[in-house]
Amino acid sequence: MSSLANGFILPPLSAPYGAFEPVLDRLTLETHHRYIYGAAAERLYGETRLRPLLSSETEMPFTAAYSKNEDGRIYDCHRFYFNSILPPSYSGLRMPKGALLAEIQRGYGSAEGFFSAVKSAVKHIDRVGFLWALKGRRGIFLRFLPDHMTPSLSEHPLFCIDLWEHAYFLRYRERRDAYLYGFFRIINWAEIEKRYEKIKR
Numbered sequence: 239m240s241s242l243a244n245g246f247i248l249p250p251l252s253a254p255y256g257a258f259e260p261v262l263d264r265l266t267l268e269t270h271h272r273y274i275y276g277a278a279a280e281r282l283y284g285e286t287r288l289r290p291l292l293s294s295e296t297e298m299p300f301t302a303a304y305s306k307n308e309d310g311r312i313y314d315c316h317r318f319y320f321n322s323i324l325p326p327s328y329s330g331l332r333m334p335k336g337a338l339l340a341e342i343q344r345g346y347g348s349a350e351g352f353f354s355a356v357k358s359a360v361k362h363i364d365r366v367g368f369l370w371a372l373k374g375r376r377g378i379f380l381r382f383l384p385d386h387m388t389p390s391l392s393e394h395p396l397f398c399i400d401l402w403e404h405a406y407f408l409r410y411r412e413r414r415d416a417y418l419y420g421f422f423r424i425i426n427w428a429e430i431e432k433r434y435e436k437i438k439r
Contacts, residue, residue, distance in 0.1 A: 319399070326423045356418065394437045
């Protein structure tokens with residue numbers, strides 16, 4: 239954990255920074271987590287009216303208070319991103335399973351079809367922001383949101399992929415496809431399955 243000012247504790251990663259190599263290099267991950275996510279968290283905690291939310295928050299859904307606040311949106315985007323990854327030694331290329339896999343198969347034919355749809359979506363994005371996998375009434379769909387915009391409060395996020403350069407450039411340069419391949423090596427499908435089950439209830 240990284241202690242911040244005002245007594246706030248930055249939510250930790252699932253493992254030390256170096257454990258995510260070679261997919262994400264230590265310098266990139268530490269800068270991204272501690273100084274970008276951490277700075278937004280610290281500023282958010284400094285707002286007295288939002289402090290109780292930070293101390294008692296649950297992962298879903300987004301809060302209306304956060305969605306109206308720039309630091310809140312930065313915080314939420316990064317919260318979902320960092321809570322969706324595990325070191326490659328933990329996750330490997332494990333696939334989704336159960337009801338989540340069945341829903342992916344209904345919409346995309348197979349897990350591989352879903353991965354291809356994600357790759358295609360990223361290929362056509364030339365802005366910074368986050369690509370979100372969302373659960374709607376008609377199934378799982380992808381939506382790119384620029385900068386630090388978050389889905390509407392009525393949408394149900396499963397995970398997001400950070401497409402800002404600070405998330406990957408030192409390791410991958412302009413090769414977003416390689417970064418995306420790496421992301422699918424570290425995605426925490428067990429956590430995403432839990433989110434999916436909560437949404438279904």
